[in-house]
Amino acid sequence: DQQVKQNSPSLSVQEGRISILNCDYTNSMFDYFLWYKKYPAEGPTFLISISSIKDKNEDGRFTVFLNKSAKHLSLHIVPSQPGDSAVYFCAARPSGSARQLTFGSGTQLTVLP
Amino acid sequence: GAGVSQTPSNKVTEKGKYVELRCDPISGHTALYWYRQSLGQGPEFLIYFQGTGAADDSGLPNDRFFAVRPEGSVSTLKIQRTERGDSAVYLCASSPRLAGGQGTQYFGPGTRLTVL
Numbered sequence: 001d002q003q004v005k006q007n008s009p010s011l012s013v014q015e016g017r018i019s020i021l022n023c024d025y026t027n028s029m030f031d032y033f034l035w036y037k038k039y040p041a042e043g044p045t046f047l048i049s050i051s052s053i054k055d056k057n058e059d060g061r062f063t064v065f066l067n068k069s070a071k072h073l074s075l076h077i078v079p080s081q082p083g084d085s086a087v088y089f090c091a092a093r094p095s096g097s098a099r100q101l102t103f104g105s106g107t108q109l110t111v112l113p
Numbered sequence: 114g115a116g117v118s119q120t121p122s123n124k125v126t127e128k129g130k131y132v133e134l135r136c137d138p139i140s141g142h143t144a145l146y147w148y149r150q151s152l153g154q155g156p157e158f159l160i161y162f163q164g165t166g167a168a169d170d171s172g173l174p175n176d177r178f179f180a181v182r183p184e185g186s187v188s189t190l191k192i193q194r195t196e197r198g199d200s201a202v203y204l205c206a207s208s209p210r211l212a213g214g215q216g217t218q219y220f221g222p223g224t225r226l227t228v229l
Contacts, residue, residue, distance in 0.1 A: 004155075006155075034217070036220075041222070042222050043117070043204055043206075043220035043221050043222045043223050044156065044204070044220045045220070046217050046218070046219065049217065089155050089156070091155075099144065099146075099161060099169075099208075100146060100158035100161055100169060100172065101146075101148075101156070101158065101218060102158070103148075103155030103156050103157070104155050105153065105154050105155050106154075106155055
């Protein structure tokens with residue numbers, strides 16, 4: 001049973017346009033959500049996070065939106081750049097003492113020049 | 114500053130052999146995590162250390178897998194009697210301890226294990 005789902009395995013966007021990556025979760029115990037970016041042969045790199053008490057967090061070109069009632073979050077990248085091409089993973093963490101992350105299967109973003 | 118390092122970067126072994134994978138966390142980080150990533154999937158949690166003790170090993174798939182962190186810094190993931198299904202990238206992450214709980218997890222580059 002996948003608790004964190006990224007239903008789009010790939011996304012292509014033109015440079016300068018907006019990239020929107022989506023993520024759905026099923027476990028209502030998740031209270032902290034993160035996005036990681038991964039280049040080939042490297043480990044995941046932390047990008048941005050959001051607590052369940054917020055519905056939006058912004059950091060430069062990256063904004064994460066959280067809709068708790070729909071159990072849905074999204075990552076917006078504006079404007080998209082060719083260097084943003086990577087696999088993006090959504091991850092979630094439950095409240096309480098357990099701190100392991102549950103990851104989605106990732107979305108390959110390709111930004112076309 | 115140095116990030117999380119993992120050695121070896123690649124390991125090829127034969128079915129039935131024993132392997133050890135090493136992780137050096139970021140200095141000062143008290144929490145250390147092991148994950149496994151299979152092709153086309155996201156990382157899956159294996160085990161979490163807070164200091165020297167395994168705080169949560171619920172993700173270890175079976176008793177062939179074992180991990181230690183004897184001095185609260187470097188950790189070793191040990192796999193006995195390897196099987197072809199163990200082939201994956203093994204990722205290590207560390208995080209600082211914050212007043213409100215654990216901080217962001219920072220990942221190493223991973224060890225790609227191939228069992229022939």
